[in-house]
Amino acid sequence: xxxxxxxxxxxxxxxxxxxxxxxxxHRTPVLTSRQADAIAGAHxxxxxxxxxxxxxxKFRGAFNAIAQLDASQRRAGVLAxxxxxxxxxxxxxxxxxxxxxxxxxxxxxxxxxxxATRGYCAEIVTYDRYREDRMAVADKLAHERGLTLIPPYDHxxxxxxxxxxxxxxxxEIGELDTLLVCLGGGGLTAGCALAAQALSxxxxxxxxxxxxxxxxxxxxxxxxxxxxxxxxxxxxxAATTHLGDYTFPIIQRLVSEIVTVSxxxxxETMRFFASRMKITVEPTGCLAAxxxxxxxxxxxxxxxxxLISGGNVDMPxxxxxxxxxxxxx
Amino acid sequence: xxxxxxxxxxxxxxxxxxxxxxxxxHRTPVLTSRQADAIAGAHxxxxxxxxxxxxxxKFRGAFNAIAQLDASQRRAGVLAxxxxxxxxxxxxxxxxxxxxxxxxxxxxxxxxxxxATRGYCAEIVTYDRYREDRMAVADKLAHERGLTLIPPYDHxxxxxxxxxxxxxxxxEIGELDTLLVCLGGGGLTAGCALAAQALSxxxxxxxxxxxxxxxxxxxxxxxxxxxxxxxxxxxxxAATTHLGDYTFPIIQRLVSEIVTVSxxxxxETMRFFASRMKITVEPTGCLAAxxxxxxxxxxxxxxxxxLISGGNVDMPxxxxxxxxxxxxx
Numbered sequence: 178x179x180x181x182x183x184x185x186x187x188x189x190x191x192x193x194x195x196x197x198x199x200x201x202x203h204r205t206p207v208l209t210s211r212q213a214d215a216i217a218g219a220h221x222x223x224x225x226x227x228x229x230x231x232x233x234x235k236f237r238g239a240f241n242a243i244a245q246l247d248a249s250q251r252r253a254g255v256l257a258x259x260x261x262x263x264x265x266x267x268x269x270x271x272x273x274x275x276x277x278x279x280x281x282x283x284x285x286x287x288x289x290x291x292x293a294t295r296g297y298c299a300e301i302v303t304y305d306r307y308r309e310d311r312m313a314v315a316d317k318l319a320h321e322r323g324l325t326l327i328p329p330y331d332h333x334x335x336x337x338x339x340x341x342x343x344x345x346x347x348x349e350i351g352e353l354d355t356l357l358v359c360l361g362g363g364g365l366t367a368g369c370a371l372a373a374q375a376l377s378x379x380x381x382x383x384x385x386x387x388x389x390x391x392x393x394x395x396x397x398x399x400x401x402x403x404x405x406x407x408x409x410x411x412x413x414x415a416a417t418t419h420l421g422d423y424t425f426p427i428i429q430r431l432v433s434e435i436v437t438v439s440x441x442x443x444x445e446t447m448r449f450f451a452s453r454m455k456i457t458v459e460p461t462g463c464l465a466a467x468x469x470x471x472x473x474x475x476x477x478x479x480x481x482x483x484l485i486s487g488g489n490v491d492m493p494x495x496x497x498x499x500x501x502x503x504x505x506x
Numbered sequence: 507x508x509x510x511x512x513x514x515x516x517x518x519x520x521x522x523x524x525x526x527x528x529x530x531x532h533r534t535p536v537l538t539s540r541q542a543d544a545i546a547g548a549h550x551x552x553x554x555x556x557x558x559x560x561x562x563x564k565f566r567g568a569f570n571a572i573a574q575l576d577a578s579q580r581r582a583g584v585l586a587x588x589x590x591x592x593x594x595x596x597x598x599x600x601x602x603x604x605x606x607x608x609x610x611x612x613x614x615x616x617x618x619x620x621x622a623t624r625g626y627c628a629e630i631v632t633y634d635r636y637r638e639d640r641m642a643v644a645d646k647l648a649h650e651r652g653l654t655l656i657p658p659y660d661h662x663x664x665x666x667x668x669x670x671x672x673x674x675x676x677x678e679i680g681e682l683d684t685l686l687v688c689l690g691g692g693g694l695t696a697g698c699a700l701a702a703q704a705l706s707x708x709x710x711x712x713x714x715x716x717x718x719x720x721x722x723x724x725x726x727x728x729x730x731x732x733x734x735x736x737x738x739x740x741x742x743x744a745a746t747t748h749l750g751d752y753t754f755p756i757i758q759r760l761v762s763e764i765v766t767v768s769x770x771x772x773x774e775t776m777r778f779f780a781s782r783m784k785i786t787v788e789p790t791g792c793l794a795a796x797x798x799x800x801x802x803x804x805x806x807x808x809x810x811x812x813l814i815s816g817g818n819v820d821m822p823x824x825x826x827x828x829x830x831x832x833x834x835x
Binding site (some may be wrong): 206215227228232448451452455456458489492493496497499501 | 784825828
């Protein structure tokens with residue numbers, strides 16, 4: 178088993194990340210909704226990271242990692258493998274810091290994501306996701322070109338950056354009874370749990386996974402990192418196969434419970450967001466809210482924080498889901 | 507020609523309306539977007555009334571009018587004829603003030619709007635819009651039951667209430683070079699123009715109509731209120747047939763120009779809002795933004811205010827428009 182070689186992040190790292198992000202990231206709004214409160218019978222506070230730069234919280238971790246690179250690393254450039262929000266986050270963060278970025282993406286990644294990534298001046302290297310291993314492709318490139326790999330979640334600087342989302346939430350609205358966060362590889366969950374421990378110590382932190390990919394839930398109950406096959410779920414941002422060596426121990430220590438929600442619940446929540454709260458939220462971004470609005474996690478009478486992780490969804494797909502049509506997973 | 511019998515509103519009435527609305531209406535956010543700024547080559551400030559209560563600015567005028575009723579008017583109740591946002595606005599404002607509300611709606615009004623209106627405890631009276639005149643239906647009801655009719659736009663209190671949207675915008679971001687407002691019957695435009703005159707006297711106010719219903723544009727050029735047939739346009743909130751006796755003189759005096767945009771431009775703008783700015787905006791709410799983003803009104807280098815009037819659109823319709831499918835007008 179690979180052992181972490183860097184020091185695990187603490188709340189101090191989140192505070193330092195917040196200083197780095199000041200002026201670079203948006204301080205996203207905290208939304209409330211009388212209708213959502215009525216459904217849940219609770220006071221819900223939605224941290225709207227769909228309004229973050231690149232449309233998702235991923236910018237926080239990416240920028241926090243890249244801002245700490247030394248001069249020679251900056252000259253050589255950075256590398257990421259991602260077909261999703263992490264790619265755009267790395268591309269934008271690198272571009273803001275004047276650093277070249279290379280992104281390894283499957284050749285069948287959504288056009289909109291490729292274009293958005295190219296729009297931030299990153300070089301895209303594609304691979305065949307049925308025949309090639311993206312880690313191998315990325316490692317080869319990193320080695321050949323001397324690039325620094327910024328992983329999507331399992332890195333102390335990435336975790337600390339993501340934690341600033343919850344830090345802002347607690348600073349704006351005070352302590353909470355429950356905080357719900359979507360769970361993929363665990364970067365956001367681990368960072369937010371560290372922030373909750375420091376700023377709202379009695380707050381229970383609950384992570385929410387897609388039903389099809391409950392590796393986190395199983396990992397928590399088995400006490401080890403469980404690996405699964407890539408899950409087929411609408412929540413593409415949480416379609417990870419395992420937690421990380423940095424994220425798992427933090428989650429094990431600070432997260433009370435991991436629950437799952439169905440893809441159907443995600444679609445209903447997405448429709449609620451679009452029609453009632455007037456916001457675009459991608460399926461992954463609906464995970465935490467779905468757990469509350471669909472009654473998976475009882476929160477009656479509580480003050481509840483809900484992380485909306487992002488709002489990047491192709492319009493044809495968004496339209497199909499709102500219309501109740503099935504889409505390809 | 508019917509003559510106004512009440513005193514035309516002034517900025518003082520807007521300031522008074524703002525005091526009445528404090529705590530009842532939301533102070534909606536002002537959104538910015540680097541992408542929108544890049545398209546326009548300007549600094550755009552979007553006043554997001556889609557986040558207002560009932561999902562549109564109409565709540566402002568409705569509440570301001572209802573809050574000023576005397577005790578006997580309150581006992582008897584209020585009446586409105588509307589199939590759209592004004593109906594919900596009156597229903598909610600009346601309910602907050604503990605006043606009975608009756609809404610006259612065409613029997614084929616969208617189910618979602620009927621349900622939303624009923625949800626605020628209003629009584630709905632339907633009519634056949636192909637055989638009956640809604641004004642006649644409403645007048646008869648008002649007379650029989652002693653109800654006070656709150657018109658959708660042509661009333662000083664309604665105009666003053668709508669003006670608070672622009673007042674908040676100027677207070678938050680300072681003076682502007684141009685303010686764009688969607689134009690139906692002119693309540694929002696007149697109110698916002700009065701606010702602009704008081705708070706940003708050098709700001710040019712431009713009203714935006716749907717191409718299919720340019721009665722305002724024609725009225726301005728002919729110097730009289732031009733009546734047209736009910737226009738067929740996606741912008742249902744601006745599908746009015748004529749300006750009002752109160753709204754026209756204010757618009758004539760304070761609005762520099764009235765421009766039109768096509769339904770196609772509205773759909774493209776709606777898609778931009780959903781995909782890039784992550785917000786749901788109804789077609790009427792896209793009018794002002796479309797004029798800038800589609801280059802109808804040149805604003806290069808300027809500070810530009812854009813009123814987003816509302817976000818109430820049925821999800822099947824929203825989905826169809828985002829998907830590029832045609833919908834019934």
